[in-house]
Amino acid sequence: MKKRIGVFLCFIMLFWIAGCTGDTDKPSKREKLDNGIYTSYGAMGIESPTGFYHVDSEGFLYFFDYGVKQDAIVCTKPNCKHESWDENTLDEEKCAAYIKTNLGGVTGFVWDEKLYLFQRDDENIEEPGNFLIESELNRGEQKKIAKVPGMVIYSFAVKDGKVYVTGNKAELKKENGVTTQSSMTVSDLYEIELDSGEIRPLLQEQKHYNGSFEILGADSQKLYLIYSWFEKEFDGTNYEETNRQVHYYEYDLKTGEYKETFMNLDGWQVDKISVYGDRIFVVLSPQGQRGTEENLSYAAAEYKDGVFEKIADCQEFPRMFSDCVIYKEKGGEDFQYFWFEDRKPKKLKVKNLDEYYLMDAGGWFYVEQNSDMSYEMVKKEDFFEGKDGVKIH
Numbered sequence: 001m002k003k004r005i006g007v008f009l010c011f012i013m014l015f016w017i018a019g020c021t022g023d024t025d026k027p028s029k030r031e032k033l034d035n036g037i038y039t040s041y042g043a044m045g046i047e048s049p050t051g052f053y054h055v056d057s058e059g060f061l062y063f064f065d066y067g068v069k070q071d072a073i074v075c076t077k078p079n080c081k082h083e084s085w086d087e088n089t090l091d092e093e094k095c096a097a098y099i100k101t102n103l104g105g106v107t108g109f110v111w112d113e114k115l116y117l118f119q120r121d122d123e124n125i126e127e128p129g130n131f132l133i134e135s136e137l138n139r140g141e142q143k144k145i146a147k148v149p150g151m152v153i154y155s156f157a158v159k160d161g162k163v164y165v166t167g168n169k170a171e172l173k174k175e176n177g178v179t180t181q182s183s184m185t186v187s188d189l190y191e192i193e194l195d196s197g198e199i200r201p202l203l204q205e206q207k208h209y210n211g212s213f214e215i216l217g218a219d220s221q222k223l224y225l226i227y228s229w230f231e232k233e234f235d236g237t238n239y240e241e242t243n244r245q246v247h248y249y250e251y252d253l254k255t256g257e258y259k260e261t262f263m264n265l266d267g268w269q270v271d272k273i274s275v276y277g278d279r280i281f282v283v284l285s286p287q288g289q290r291g292t293e294e295n296l297s298y299a300a301a302e303y304k305d306g307v308f309e310k311i312a313d314c315q316e317f318p319r320m321f322s323d324c325v326i327y328k329e330k331g332g333e334d335f336q337y338f339w340f341e342d343r344k345p346k347k348l349k350v351k352n353l354d355e356y357y358l359m360d361a362g363g364w365f366y367v368e369q370n371s372d373m374s375y376e377m378v379k380k381e382d383f384f385e386g387k388d389g390v391k392i393h
């Protein structure tokens with residue numbers, strides 16, 4: 001029993017970590033294939049055409065400019081000391097760069113020369129949700145334009161001035177006059193018009209225990225969604241009995257058709273999707289029977305004509321990005337990297353990859369080095385060659 005719980009926690013961790021979202025001044029491999037949709041799945045930073053937004057450990061927003069290769073705090077208030085603030089601070093003294101972060105990162109996007117951030121509504125406990133806050137790129141003129149129901153914004157997609165985002169909302173229960181969240185969740189997919197802030201649900205509410213409904217990825221026509229839930233209420237010990245369900249769906253952005261996809265997975269679970277042009281790459285992890293094997297294995301694969309073509313069987317979770325994947329082949333010694341464009345695995349020159357947390361930033365990586373908690377921005381190909389990047393924060 002203990003082992004199963006461990007495996008379960010491992011899945012949860014992977015789920016969170018997996019989210020975890022330019023060459024020599026020419027457009028990045030991916031930009032050339034831009035299909036007009038921006039997707040974010042567990043990303044802790046924001047890509048824009050000109051740079052990358054990220055937060056430091058204290059919650060101040062920075063922008064790394066790809067052109068000048070410099071990092072700067074996102075606050076242009078005159079004489080601002082860039083200090084944290086609370087509700088009692090006078091508006092004119094609030095540093096524009098300070099944000100209450102969700103899970104230590106920043107979630108949002110850039111659209112039409114405006115910056116949009118999702119920020120949790122901490123005041124209204126009865127109706128948990130996240131505000132979508134629009135501002136100038138330098139955080140000037142902030143305004144709340146919409147509120148998305150649910151606890152955490154983990155994934156979304158943006159296309160043609162519309163945001164597609166899922167909401168997972170715990171039902172509230174009242175006991176002895178105290179309101180708490182129950183484990184019954186209501187999930188839906190929403191569409192927000194950026195012009196008007198109008199938000200509307202696109203599906204029928206889906207109600208289950210511990211439901212988690214997220215947008216795994218998208219191409220120019222479809223959203224790919226993962227929905228997991230428990231059939232029975234989880235009490236902390238009965239994982240086996242909860243009969244966890246994992247299902248995949250696609251939502252057609254033109255017709256609104258919603259149907260199940262990725263059906264015959266043979267004990268695998270799709271944990272991450274990268275849409276590269278018109279091709280779909282996935283990370284597979286074990287589920288059910290596979291998850292109980294002594295020797296767990298993962299896989300990186302391409303999804304083509306309804307089947308998964310494996311790139312490699314891997315002994316640990318492959319790190320998949322928008323244009324490449326890093327993995328260690330089962331039984332292999334070295335990490336390999338694989339550009340989706342040329343599809344040839346090459347040996348990674350970085351030693352101790354485990355020391356690095358990597359976040360996708362277009363043609364760059366945002367790199368956190370665990371050994372000394374230093375941060376840098378490195379072009380992907382430089383990182384693969386073991387070269388240093390630009391120190392940030």
Ligand SMILES: [Zn+2]
Nearest residue numbers: 075080082095
């Ligand atoms: Zn400031």
